[in-house]
Amino acid sequence: MYLKFILATVVALHLGGTWAAKADTDLSRVQVITSFYAPYSYSEDGNTQGIAVNQVRRLLAELNYFPTIKIYPWARAYTTALNAPNTALFSIARTPEREEMFHWIGEIIGFNVLLYRHKNRDDIQVNSLSDLKKYKVGALSKDVKGQYLNTQGIATIDINNEETGIKMLQSNRIDLLPTDRHSMEYRLKQNGIPADSLVPVFPLKDISKPLYIALSKDTDPEIVAAFREAYKRAFP
Template identity: 30%
Template sequence: MTATRLRGWFCALLCGGLCQAAQAQPLHLYTEEYPPINFSQNGQATGLATEVVREIMRRAGQSAPISVVPWARGYQQALVRANTGLFVTMRTPEREALFKWVGPLTRNVISFYALASSHLSLTELEQARHFDEIAVARGWSSHQRLLDQGFTNLVPVTGPAQMVSMLKRGRVKLMVLDNLSLTTLLSQGEIQADEVQQLLTLTHSDSYVAFSQGTDDALILHWQHELDGMKADGSFAAIYQKWLPGEPQPSMAPQP
């Protein structure tokens, strides 16, 4: 029996017990305002990752509400609350042991951005230390990375839309954002794409659903199996291209 078929058989064997466990311990899911990946619309969570997560639950025979909350709140819940997932979460070495992971869901390039009219140049990370203030989303992997690098000129904000607003109004000269959300956030902030320039790439990262350490391993295995199945049958690609046409998709998760 191949490894893939064996994993499928094992997931099917666990499904009955997993569904019973989910009923005994309700699943809690959190996301944030991060369009077009996940965001709220008419009081409901939507977006690329939200559609993927809902399809995983449908295939797994599960259901759970998805709460759209500030990132820091969802992150804290996923750290301490059993049976809790947060998406999308960048998988970094610093976070690896804090969560259990299902993914990847997106591929991201995180960079420094400035208004094109500022005519700024940034060719190495060290130069960014000399700017008065840099807008970052509080608790994001980019915020954590720059803190680890000893940056003291960061302005943490509650979400990416606030960064765009601060850049537009001249409150900061630099913001740190990823390529996938940039176009949507600029549009919402009434900034044309050619008014903003990418200066320097900070990091490349894949995003995942991050589950608390108190989440059953069987659930993690089952969710990963269903996500891999979506990638194999083309349904993941259809959702991805709907929200991010032309963007490269993440591959299957590495097999243990």
Template identity: 30%
Template sequence: FLIARTPAREQQFRWAGEIMKIQYHLYRLKSRKLDISTLESAKAYTIGVMRDDVRQQYLRSKGFERLVVSAQPLDNFRKLLRGQVDLVPLTTGDAGLLCQQAPFDCAGLERVLTLDEASAGLYMAYSLQTPPDVVQRTQQAFDRLKAEGVVQRIMERTP
């Protein structure tokens, strides 16, 4: 499966093939006027995060205490819509998808801050029990597909 490769996770998995880079942003409802200009100022607000997700880990490492943990991204998004949290960290693509699922007009969302340090590459991750030669063969196959442009064509079709 795909997982964000972070320093905290580096020794927990065997890694192959960076599929894509992701960048997270804090979003709020446009109807809620929140005074956020820095990461530090965002600590005054409640933030909906997914349990054990890279965004939860990042925000905790930065001293955030007002985190509301959910099991699913849509749960967090609905909490934002109901006013149970002030902010949610999402990629631009995730924001669009959650607006469709909720349903909610994305024009009512506003990106307030980019979490540059939380941005990471998404990789194929294997358990440490996976034989190294399996991971190596996967990496070699991925490198061939990438060189042939197959990975790029697939990513262009993915919403």
């Protein structure tokens, strides 16, 4: 019995020390931001929600931290995370170019990127990336999809959001639009557009990888450590 008491006391002291250390970490300095990317993150009735939002809230719950998750256009969210300390950003692609720009916490959602065209544009045929040079390709500003195509020598036309991109496809102002399959299906349904109006013509396998939550480079090391430990608990 005495040995059991000693062991229980040691464990209690250890756990107490762990939770005390967490309590000393001032998480109120951390702003959590995302971008409009339904069904992963979007605003409805003034509330930020979506598949990725739910995943991040699961992580934040492990920290006993329940902030308002701000939602911005992607370019603003990305620029904010690059420049503001103690900023958590999701959902962001982890690329070699971005590797040293952030503290990477962990994967949040899957990502399946394809290039879409209007169903009536049978003249658009894509068998390789080099074929894209013949077409007008839209892409979100500062988004990984456009950045990837640019590194492959493909010029892109900046669009503010993917709803705009869909409208531009429908009116033939652009020929192709790269987007995630689930996101495209969701947007077509929400806007009352037949699901077969836009069809995938080519996969972008190099960037079809899970998206992450990351912290800005100037984030307090204690906060980074707390987030990483919380991620391990939330997603063992």
